[in-house]
Amino acid sequence: MSKIPSGHMPQLDSLRTFAVLLVVIYHWFPTGEGFNRLPNGTIGVMVFFVISGFLITRILIENRNRIAAGQSTLTDTYRNFFVRRALRIFPLYYLAITFVRVFHPETSDIDDQPLYYYLYGYNILLSKTGNWADILSPFWTLGVEEQLYLVWPWLVLLTPRHLFRWVIVGMIVVGVLFRGYGYSQGNLDGVLTPASFDAFGLGALWAYVATSQPEALPSFLKRLSLAAALALPSFIALQLLPGDDLLVVLFQRLSISVLALFVIVRASMGINGLAGHVLNSKALQYVGRISYGIYVFHMLVPGFVTPVVMRVLNRVGLNLTLGFWSHRIISLVMLLIVASLSWYLFEKPINELKRYFSYTKSVGKSVGQSVS
Numbered sequence: 001m002s003k004i005p006s007g008h009m010p011q012l013d014s015l016r017t018f019a020v021l022l023v024v025i026y027h028w029f030p031t032g033e034g035f036n037r038l039p040n041g042t043i044g045v046m047v048f049f050v051i052s053g054f055l056i057t058r059i060l061i062e063n064r065n066r067i068a069a070g071q072s073t074l075t076d077t078y079r080n081f082f083v084r085r086a087l088r089i090f091p092l093y094y095l096a097i098t099f100v101r102v103f104h105p106e107t108s109d110i111d112d113q114p115l116y117y118y119l120y121g122y123n124i125l126l127s128k129t130g131n132w133a134d135i136l137s138p139f140w141t142l143g144v145e146e147q148l149y150l151v152w153p154w155l156v157l158l159t160p161r162h163l164f165r166w167v168i169v170g171m172i173v174v175g176v177l178f179r180g181y182g183y184s185q186g187n188l189d190g191v192l193t194p195a196s197f198d199a200f201g202l203g204a205l206w207a208y209v210a211t212s213q214p215e216a217l218p219s220f221l222k223r224l225s226l227a228a229a230l231a232l233p234s235f236i237a238l239q240l241l242p243g244d245d246l247l248v249v250l251f252q253r254l255s256i257s258v259l260a261l262f263v264i265v266r267a268s269m270g271i272n273g274l275a276g277h278v279l280n281s282k283a284l285q286y287v288g289r290i291s292y293g294i295y296v297f298h299m300l301v302p303g304f305v306t307p308v309v310m311r312v313l314n315r316v317g318l319n320l321t322l323g324f325w326s327h328r329i330i331s332l333v334m335l336l337i338v339a340s341l342s343w344y345l346f347e348k349p350i351n352e353l354k355r356y357f358s359y360t361k362s363v364g365k366s367v368g369q370s371v372s
């Protein structure tokens with residue numbers, strides 16, 4: 001029988017590496033040419049969203065079970081969940097947007113509309129302006145995730161068990177329908193949170209099966225294989241249509257998310273063979289661990305860090321002229337260095353504060369009171 005995933009799943013870190021590199025490729029190379037003939041940015045983001053939907057929902061379902069067993073309370077669970085997510089996401093996010101506002105406000109709309117950025121509503125602003133030239137434009141995905149974190153925990157924790165599967169199904173359907181609504185309004189960007197519900201919902205579906213319906217795992221895997229077999233030719237066919245075609249708007253993200261789920265399910269259980277050997281690479285897993293920093297800095301490094309490094313090198317006598325490829329290679333090296341420094345000197349120390357907000361602390365004897 002297939003292994004139900006539990007604990008840390010290192011192969012998912014490797015998948016994060018591929019996802020973030022696809023996003024970097026999308027933003028660093030000409031759209032529609034060479035590497036970017038595929039919608040690499042969309043693929044990378046959907047992989048992140050499906051992984052996030054799986055891991056976050058798994059955490060919440062496990063905590064719902066603790067609440068039912070009297071080992072925690074609803075209030076403490078939500079508080080710990082939100083604080084833990086804030087510790088992981090907020091510090092680096094606010095550091096990056098404040099850096100842009102203070103030192104390079106001309107590259108962003110942040111000086112004109114700071115509240116959208118500081119209140120995690122940038123995706124809403126981007127939907128209005130369509131200004132993809134904003135150097136912080138990739139941060140729309142962080143707004144989507146944070147907005148989801150405000151609502152999704154309550155749905156997972158409060159929905160009766162026998163209805164939760166239908167909440168997930170509804171979430172997937174709403175994602176497709178909302179993109180259709182956006183199409184009818186002339187909005188094809190899909191940066192508002194409901195437009196990504198199907199990716200999160202598919203990840204949540206895997207969490208539900210793995211934690212609440214383990215006996216259904218064999219049938220789930222068969223159905224997922226069939227769905228992936230249909231999604232792959234669908235995705236290929238959609239590449240032959242214009243990007244603003246209704247079918248592309250409705251189903252490209254869905255087909256990508258189904259394929260992502262197929263890989264994520266197997267990676268979470270542990271893939272063997274050659275693919276498993278690749279995903280077990282320590283180098284890939286390391287890059288996956290620092291992928292948040294890579295995502296946050298990947299637009300800032302080529303424009304700000306690389307030029308500074310080149311000026312320093314020129315001053316010490318190394319007069320280098322960068323071409324297109326050499327600029328990208330040096331920028332990639334600098335991006336990995338900056339993300340590594342961010343992880344060890346900034347993110348990881350803050351992340352370790354999560355131990356003060358553990359999900360597993362026992363509740364006190366008084367009803368509704370917790371020692372956490």
